[in-house]
Amino acid sequence: MNLFRKIKNLNSRVPLRLKVWVHFVVFIILVFVLMWIFQIFFLESFYEKMKTQTVAENAESILVSYENDYRNGNKLDFIENYSKTAVENDVCVEILDRYGRSIYSKDVLGDCLVHGRDNSTYIFLNEIRKSEKSKILYKVNNPKSHNDMLVYICVLGSVSYPEGYLILNSELVPVGSTASIIKRQLVIITIILIIIAAFVSVFLANIISRPIDRITKSAENLAKGDLNTKFDGRGYLESKKLADTLMYAEKELSRVDTMQRDLIANVSHDLRTPLTMLKAYAEMIRDLSGDNPVKRNEHLEIIINETDRLSAMVNDILDLSKLESGKQKLNPSEFEIGAKLNAIIGRFKGISDKMGYHIHFTPDKEKTVYCDIVKIEQVIYNLINNAINYTGADKQVYVRQINQADGVLIEVEDTGDGIEESKIKLIFDKYYRSENHKREVVGTGLGLSIVKAVLKLHGYDYGVRSTLGKGSVFWFKIKDVDKS
Numbered sequence: 001m002n003l004f005r006k007i008k009n010l011n012s013r014v015p016l017r018l019k020v021w022v023h024f025v026v027f028i029i030l031v032f033v034l035m036w037i038f039q040i041f042f043l044e045s046f047y048e049k050m051k052t053q054t055v056a057e058n059a060e061s062i063l064v065s066y067e068n069d070y071r072n073g074n075k076l077d078f079i080e081n082y083s084k085t086a087v088e089n090d091v092c093v094e095i096l097d098r099y100g101r102s103i104y105s106k107d108v109l110g111d112c113l114v115h116g117r118d119n120s121t122y123i124f125l126n127e128i129r130k131s132e133k134s135k136i137l138y139k140v141n142n143p144k145s146h147n148d149m150l151v152y153i154c155v156l157g158s159v160s161y162p163e164g165y166l167i168l169n170s171e172l173v174p175v176g177s178t179a180s181i182i183k184r185q186l187v188i189i190t191i192i193l194i195i196i197a198a199f200v201s202v203f204l205a206n207i208i209s210r211p212i213d214r215i216t217k218s219a220e221n222l223a224k225g226d227l228n229t230k231f232d233g234r235g236y237l238e239s240k241k242l243a244d245t246l247m248y249a250e251k252e253l254s255r256v257d258t259m260q261r262d263l264i265a266n267v268s269h270d271l272r273t274p275l276t277m278l279k280a281y282a283e284m285i286r287d288l289s290g291d292n293p294v295k296r297n298e299h300l301e302i303i304i305n306e307t308d309r310l311s312a313m314v315n316d317i318l319d320l321s322k323l324e325s326g327k328q329k330l331n332p333s334e335f336e337i338g339a340k341l342n343a344i345i346g347r348f349k350g351i352s353d354k355m356g357y358h359i360h361f362t363p364d365k366e367k368t369v370y371c372d373i374v375k376i377e378q379v380i381y382n383l384i385n386n387a388i389n390y391t392g393a394d395k396q397v398y399v400r401q402i403n404q405a406d407g408v409l410i411e412v413e414d415t416g417d418g419i420e421e422s423k424i425k426l427i428f429d430k431y432y433r434s435e436n437h438k439r440e441v442v443g444t445g446l447g448l449s450i451v452k453a454v455l456k457l458h459g460y461d462y463g464v465r466s467t468l469g470k471g472s473v474f475w476f477k478i479k480d481v482d483k484s
Helices: 002-013 016-041 043-070 075-089 120-131 176-223 237-289 293-325 337-347 349-355 373-390 447-458
Strands: 092-097 102-106 135-141 148-157 162-171 333-336 358-362 368-371 396-404 407-414 462-467 471-479
Touching (some): 043 075, 043 135, 043 162, 075 102, 120 135, 120 148, 120 162, 237 293, 293 447, 333 337, 337 349, 337 358, 337 396, 337 407, 368 373, 373 396, 373 407, 373 447, 373 471
Parallel strands (some): 358 396
Antiparallel strands (some): 092 102, 135 148, 148 162, 333 368, 407 471, 462 471
């Protein structure tokens, strides 16, 4: 185990370029070793096997011609076919009748073991007759040339009642001298190719490792905090995929970093005022109004209000951070949208009675929708609260439910001064406030940003229609979805 760990640790410290080069060189060496083994040590056996297969194929070709030509009376075609086979493949052909007498023959070697020059033919015939086989193969030594010879004997007709015999004779050429020539050639080729392989392996190792080196350097810059790093994955598909993945990771890190900076900036910006007021009024109670119940209660009321505002601001910041991070998940359920609108509007009754606001609701036929009830409730609440903040001197707010073929359109209208065309695109940004903001109802500046984030998470359409001097209409559409 310790040896395995040491090898593993050593491999982890070896550069990719060196690994590629080593593997390529080892592969080349294995290829040459296999070439030497098969070309030198197994050359003779391969040659003999191939020669035997060739002789057997020649015999089969002559047998087919015997069946198709000779038996049908086309003796000239038969003679032409077996003669052509003998010449093209360097085999001697002897065709005997059932008594062993030569009928046709073709000698292309000039030194065959057949053709009745000695008793060899009869010896072969006796062997196949005794074997009771249709085909036999011999490897014998030619006493004249001292070379091994292949003798292939086939029965014409059936073994029980042979019509004759086909004998093929081919010389096995010694491959010793050929092997020596091949060995010398392989030595030269091996040296040349090893040199070429060394250069090619270095070249390939550089090509393969270059994109990884570039990406590694870029990743090191990213690790140091450079979120504008570019990843160059040119070279091959895998390096491009790796570069794309790191680019995506960089964008996510940049987004998280931006959100973190925004959160810190927002917290420091928006918490400073209420904290200052809390401290100031606490000091006033301590130094001035501690013994004056009226003044003390007034100052304590301000502290309570600022504490509520501070709590609401912190909650809105946390909600928006969750939504923008993509970690907030939807929990959709079915509910009746008309009843939900009525319930939300009912919560503003205290403000309406105290400050003289009038919220008018125009319902449509009750309709069941399927979405995250808590988050959509937050959207509606924020839109109504925004309308109260910005409505005109008449303090009128209009809420409408409009059923459509593919969903439910919700509109919230105020009668304020409206929004300039150039400012409409900014209205959903964090902490953006219109110059016409009213102070009767205090907001955190994040309400419309939360509306935007929730509706984008649902995939719903939303927008603003505004006319200067007449007011604005904020709307969104709850789409019908397939719940199956």
